[in-house]
Amino acid sequence: MADSHPTLREIGRSLPRLESRAKVNGSVEYIHNLRLPGMLHGKIHRSAIAHGRIVRIDAGAALAVEGVHAVVTAEDVLGICPNPYYGPAFHDQPILALGKVRHVGEPVAIVLAADPHIAEEAADLVSVEYEPLEAVFDEVAAAAPGAPVSHDELRPAGTFTDLKHLAGRKGTNVALETRVRRGDADAGFARADRVFEHTFRTGKVMHAAFEPMVSLAELHGADGLTIHTASQSPSFVRSEIGRLLGWPENRVRVRTAFLGGGFGAKLYIKLEAMVAVCALLVRRPVRIALTMDEQFYTITKHGATVRIKTGVTSDGRMTSRKVETYWNGGAYADIGPRVTQKSGFTAAGPYDIESVALDNYAVYTNDPPAGALRGFGISQLVWAYERQADLIARALGIDPLEFRRRNALRSGGTHATGTTVYGMEVDAVLDRLAERMAWHRPFDRGAGTIRRGRGLAIGVKACVSPTTSTAAVHVHGDGSCAIHCSTVDMGQASDTTLAQMAAEVLGLPTTAIRLIRPDTDVTPYDMATLGSRSTFHMGNAVVRAAEDVRDQLLRIAAAALRVDLAELECRDQAIVSRGGARLTFGDAMRARFAMQAGTLVGVGSYTPHYTKPDGETGQSPDITPFWMLGGAGAEIAVDCETGRIEVTKLVNVADVGRAINPASVERQLTSAAIMQLGFTLFEEMVFSDGQVLNASLADYKIPGLLDLPRDLTGSFVEVPHRDGPFGAKGVGETGVFSPAPAIANALYDAVGITIFEMPLTPERVLRALRESENRPLEKD
Amino acid sequence: MNRFELVEPATLDEAVALLDPDDSAVRAVAGATALILMMKARLFRPSRLVSLRRLQGTLRGVHDEPAGGLRIGALTTLTDLERSDRVRAAAPVVSRALRTLSNVRVRNVATLGGHLAHGDPHMDLPPILMTLGARVRVVSRRGDRWIEMQDLVRGYYVTSIANDELIADVHLPAQPADAHTWYEKFTALSADDWPTVGVAVWYRTGAGRITDARLAVGAATERPMRLAAAEASLIGAAADPASFARAADAAADAIEPLADIRGSAAYKREMVRVHVRRALDKGR
Ligand SMILES: Cc1cc2nc3c(=O)[nH]c(=O)nc-3n(C[C@H](O)[C@H](O)[C@H](O)COP(=O)(O)OP(=O)(O)OC[C@H]3O[C@@H](n4cnc5c(N)ncnc54)[C@H](O)[C@@H]3O)c2cc1C
Numbered sequence A: 001m002a003d004s005h006p007t008l009r010e011i012g013r014s015l016p017r018l019e020s021r022a023k024v025n026g027s028v029e030y031i032h033n034l035r036l037p038g039m040l041h042g043k044i045h046r047s048a049i050a051h052g053r054i055v056r057i058d059a060g061a062a063l064a065v066e067g068v069h070a071v072v073t074a075e076d077v078l079g080i081c082p083n084p085y086y087g088p089a090f091h092d093q094p095i096l097a098l099g100k101v102r103h104v105g106e107p108v109a110i111v112l113a114a115d116p117h118i119a120e121e122a123a124d125l126v127s128v129e130y131e132p133l134e135a136v137f138d139e140v141a142a143a144a145p146g147a148p149v150s151h152d153e154l155r156p157a158g159t160f161t162d163l164k165h166l167a168g169r170k171g172t173n174v175a176l177e178t179r180v181r182r183g184d185a186d187a188g189f190a191r192a193d194r195v196f197e198h199t200f201r202t203g204k205v206m207h208a209a210f211e212p213m214v215s216l217a218e219l220h221g222a223d224g225l226t227i228h229t230a231s232q233s234p235s236f237v238r239s240e241i242g243r244l245l246g247w248p249e250n251r252v253r254v255r256t257a258f259l260g261g262g263f264g265a266k267l268y269i270k271l272e273a274m275v276a277v278c279a280l281l282v283r284r285p286v287r288i289a290l291t292m293d294e295q296f297y298t299i300t301k302h303g304a305t306v307r308i309k310t311g312v313t314s315d316g317r318m319t320s321r322k323v324e325t326y327w328n329g330g331a332y333a334d335i336g337p338r339v340t341q342k343s344g345f346t347a348a349g350p351y352d353i354e355s356v357a358l359d360n361y362a363v364y365t366n367d368p369p370a371g372a373l374r375g376f377g378i379s380q381l382v383w384a385y386e387r388q389a390d391l392i393a394r395a396l397g398i399d400p401l402e403f404r405r406r407n408a409l410r411s412g413g414t415h416a417t418g419t420t421v422y423g424m425e426v427d428a429v430l431d432r433l434a435e436r437m438a439w440h441r442p443f444d445r446g447a448g449t450i451r452r453g454r455g456l457a458i459g460v461k462a463c464v465s466p467t468t469s470t471a472a473v474h475v476h477g478d479g480s481c482a483i484h485c486s487t488v489d490m491g492q493a494s495d496t497t498l499a500q501m502a503a504e505v506l507g508l509p510t511t512a513i514r515l516i517r518p519d520t521d522v523t524p525y526d527m528a529t530l531g532s533r534s535t536f537h538m539g540n541a542v543v544r545a546a547e548d549v550r551d552q553l554l555r556i557a558a559a560a561l562r563v564d565l566a567e568l569e570c571r572d573q574a575i576v577s578r579g580g581a582r583l584t585f586g587d588a589m590r591a592r593f594a595m596q597a598g599t600l601v602g603v604g605s606y607t608p609h610y611t612k613p614d615g616e617t618g619q620s621p622d623i624t625p626f627w628m629l630g631g632a633g634a635e636i637a638v639d640c641e642t643g644r645i646e647v648t649k650l651v652n653v654a655d656v657g658r659a660i661n662p663a664s665v666e667r668q669l670t671s672a673a674i675m676q677l678g679f680t681l682f683e684e685m686v687f688s689d690g691q692v693l694n695a696s697l698a699d700y701k702i703p704g705l706l707d708l709p710r711d712l713t714g715s716f717v718e719v720p721h722r723d724g725p726f727g728a729k730g731v732g733e734t735g736v737f738s739p740a741p742a743i744a745n746a747l748y749d750a751v752g753i754t755i756f757e758m759p760l761t762p763e764r765v766l767r768a769l770r771e772s773e774n775r776p777l778e779k780d
Numbered sequence B: 001m002n003r004f005e006l007v008e009p010a011t012l013d014e015a016v017a018l019l020d021p022d023d024s025a026v027r028a029v030a031g032a033t034a035l036i037l038m039m040k041a042r043l044f045r046p047s048r049l050v051s052l053r054r055l056q057g058t059l060r061g062v063h064d065e066p067a068g069g070l071r072i073g074a075l076t077t078l079t080d081l082e083r084s085d086r087v088r089a090a091a092p093v094v095s096r097a098l099r100t101l102s103n104v105r106v107r108n109v110a111t112l113g114g115h116l117a118h119g120d121p122h123m124d125l126p127p128i129l130m131t132l133g134a135r136v137r138v139v140s141r142r143g144d145r146w147i148e149m150q151d152l153v154r155g156y157y158v159t160s161i162a163n164d165e166l167i168a169d170v171h172l173p174a175q176p177a178d179a180h181t182w183y184e185k186f187t188a189l190s191a192d193d194w195p196t197v198g199v200a201v202w203y204r205t206g207a208g209r210i211t212d213a214r215l216a217v218g219a220a221t222e223r224p225m226r227l228a229a230a231e232a233s234l235i236g237a238a239a240d241p242a243s244f245a246r247a248a249d250a251a252a253d254a255i256e257p258l259a260d261i262r263g264s265a266a267y268k269r270e271m272v273r274v275h276v277r278r279a280l281d282k283g284r
Helices: A020-025 A074-080 A116-125 A139-143 A161-166 A185-191 A234-245 A272-283 A335-343 A378-396 A400-407 A426-437 A494-506 A534-559 A585-592 A664-682 A739-751 A763-774 B012-018 B034-039 B078-083 B086-091 B091-097 B105-110 B112-117 B125-131 B230-233 B239-255 B266-284
Strands: A040-046 A052-058 A068-073 A107-113 A126-130 A174-182 A194-202 A216-218 A224-229 A251-253 A286-289 A304-314 A318-330 A353-364 A450-462 A469-475 A480-486 A513-516 A568-571 A574-577 A598-604 A626-639 A645-657 A711-717 B006-007 B027-029 B047-052 B060-066 B068-074 B137-141 B145-147 B153-155 B168-172 B182-188 B196-204 B209-218
Touching: A040 A116, A040 A161, A052 A107, A068 A074, A068 A272, A074 A272, A107 A116, A107 A272, A107 B230, A139 A304, A139 A318, A139 A353, A161 A174, A161 B145, A174 A335, A185 A304, A185 A318, A185 A353, A194 A378, A194 B266, A216 A272, A216 A304, A216 B239, A224 A234, A224 A272, A234 A251, A234 A272, A234 B105, A272 A286, A272 A469, A304 A378, A318 A335, A318 A378, A335 A378, A378 A598, A378 A739, A400 A426, A400 A450, A426 A450, A426 A626, A426 A645, A426 A711, A450 A739, A469 A534, A480 A494, A480 A534, A494 A513, A494 B047, A494 B168, A534 A568, A534 A574, A534 A598, A574 A585, A574 B137, A598 B266, A626 A739, A645 A739, A664 A739, A763 B266, B012 B047, B012 B091, B012 B168, B060 B086, B068 B086, B078 B091, B086 B091, B086 B105, B091 B125, B091 B182, B112 B125, B112 B168, B125 B182, B125 B196, B125 B209, B182 B266, B196 B266, B209 B230, B209 B239, B209 B266, B230 B239, B239 B266
Parallel strands: A040 A286, A224 A251, A318 A353, A480 A513, A645 A711, B006 B047, B027 B047
Antiparallel strands: A040 A107, A052 A126, A068 A107, A174 A353, A194 A304, A216 A224, A216 A286, A304 A318, A450 A626, A469 A480, A469 A598, A568 A574, A626 A645, B060 B068, B068 B168, B137 B145, B137 B168, B182 B196, B196 B209
């Protein structure tokens, strides 16, 4: 498609964001700033224990506080929603704890008051008596027979047919188990020259978006409900709230504004069901806004245990691989089963391996729920397979870059799922990495107590499927244009990127296109803003919608100018003919409606083709609309006396199809690298009996400016994708795949130690170093 | 957050009069950067906060003492301290430490008095001020008294300041021209984190030997403290790597490290060893 556009005007330009000025001067709308007349504030009383039966809830003292309007518990919820369990994959999460609690911090009661401080104080006074039950926090232990079980039975959501068979299953914490089988992995190991087996772990981390979660609900007309929410998935919220209330979707309106970051935290239902129920109970608008601290108990990134076994020939060809991954989903499934499955099938990496067996387990534990976090499980897997790739390469005496080239899965090859690979530019990414890292030049590894090393890694993701997007482009009476779509701009520049596409089709400058904020009463359905899918899916829908309305304009112009349709195109803010005739969009509207008025609507939808994988083997001829390949290279300096790692250089390279806005693409890559740098070096939620010991930004540190590598770059390779809008693929997550193993590989290069668990805190590094020198540090 | 009374007296006398010797729910508040965190965590529920923000005069800023040295008002913000030419000339170790003490937003409002009165063992300035021989003047309706910096923090979040007392100012004696000073801050998490270990050193040399030495550690132990054994090991020793390493071992042996999310006790002991040596070396 891109090549049929030899003269692109708006695509491929690093245009500034449409909303930059408004963001800088503070006039941009955030739901966080919304106040409704007569509104009550809700504050949540949360469980103090990890697992237990609720014996009694005493709200007396809370209700006695002057200014408290109501205290809402599960019993009140039942009056509104007889079946108050929600979730995108499983209907397992009660709006408020019902009968039992399954993690520390689980919402048990909501105190409503006009003054948020009163509500907060009273929330502390709710007293709950529990009968504690045994809890389990480790994902491997929780999956074992005999572990304390949190959910009496599995409750898959009806929407996913592939989960139906799980309904009613009892006595297990394994919510979902998925498999991929290609060839005979065990026979492969028997034939291999060498077999390598390792277990890798990643800890739990949190999104830390700057705008904490916030939702408001108000009654609307006689029988409607409006929810204002900082959500990445307004369409899902509408249908799920409709389902919970037993209402048709058209009675629920969900609107968002710009989001102060999302990263996967603000998906599906978070506070929306609570505010909806509260507003219906008290018949007043209700706002619930979390503190940064409460978010640690709301949604996290999966910790994971990855057992990986690989057989290789002595000349460095991987022939057989088995990966067994336990995903710590916490107390409620959220989107965990999808993370497990959709990322799980990529666990063999971007490699061409003859026999592959992949097992993935979505496991309930008594930690706070885990869901999507920028990368959807991919970075946990890349951590394992790219650390192991280096260990194998080094054991065989093969250069790590060369080892990856020898095993790369290229377009035309067959992925472990059986899908023929298209658009996976491994060679181009490796070439760019080698060039940026000056890989073939000698490298100074330092001396004394400061040692230097370098490493690289590549990782792959399959864009989640099946999903669907719809967009509409409106041309108003004066000829001005607006895109109606439910893609949520949370800082990733989707507004500008989508506007560039519509502008390209319509021959307008990007700045002339306006985006309507997602509002389910106004903007069409979109699955959600997640998984790097918007540029591709919504991009295609917007292009189709723009083409639709463009064609309508051209037909009007053909009639008005009495020229052949084939003579006309949209260019330079008008419809122009080859012969030089010109009609503005406003003129066309006047021609069509006989006055300066009316609306033209172009509509476009996009649903990529997809074939559901076989339940037993995970095989599918068509598993994903596009592959995302990301590579990283790191240079580090290790202080051997403290264990502190300084990342001096970090390069992120992505295969993006085509960069619609190169500056935005680079920023996505470097910002993802910074986020992953924190997860790699020091971010970790520290738990004790399910309690988060560092649930605040004072103690859970995220990278600051002083932590950035001196040399931090994002770079991309462009090979237009046949199905992408103008050849583009998504890029929001690609930058998180590979920095962690690249840094850990550099650590090995520098000092020869291997750490199997993220993050690489100075203490872990020093302990491993001292271990390797046979003078271990005392235990504690 | 609970309901409480907020009073904003205009003078130090009024402020002191509003405190209550027997009620720990009545407290002063200066920059509020530390206190608010405790209130949000429900670790502190005030009945009355006595805000010091309207107090003026010598409670703010850095002043020369007639007899030498500096007097620093308790309400001086950490940013003003960081930028003070007087401080930079008298004790560059303080100016330098401030640059990585939390972040600009916190430093712009946090005060020296709040920093010292909080009693948090993870603060950067107490070990430095201990080695510089600083003293703190506290006032109450009962009058003034002096507290040596090393006696100020007595335990984990416990200070020797009474409920009805306020820090008025901090006195920094004039430093001998030949004093070697250094502060080594080690962060295990982000670069702008609290220290995992902070080590301050001060020593003088004559004829190639160390004639006087003060070492203090913060963040590693339940309160900031001087390291007497390490100091003693330095007196009379050459200012060279071997003596520094001996002092580092003495320091590591002497402490009872406090484990927290930033490091186990064993790791902190090791970090004290490394950073005492580095601080002494960099102080040269
Ligand atoms: C995000 C963050 C990061 C930080 N990082 C660091 C760091 O890296 N290193 C570091 O050293 N510190 C760090 N701090 C702590 C910071 O130094 C303190 O919060 C600050 O110095 C406290 O000063 P304040 O004026 O805000 O005190 P307040 O919060 O106002 O008061 C603190 C305590 O002191 C009492 N108090 C205040 N003034 C007086 C007075 N004149 N007399 C008697 N009692 C008084 C109050 O009653 C209260 O108990 C950090 C803080 C934050 C919020």
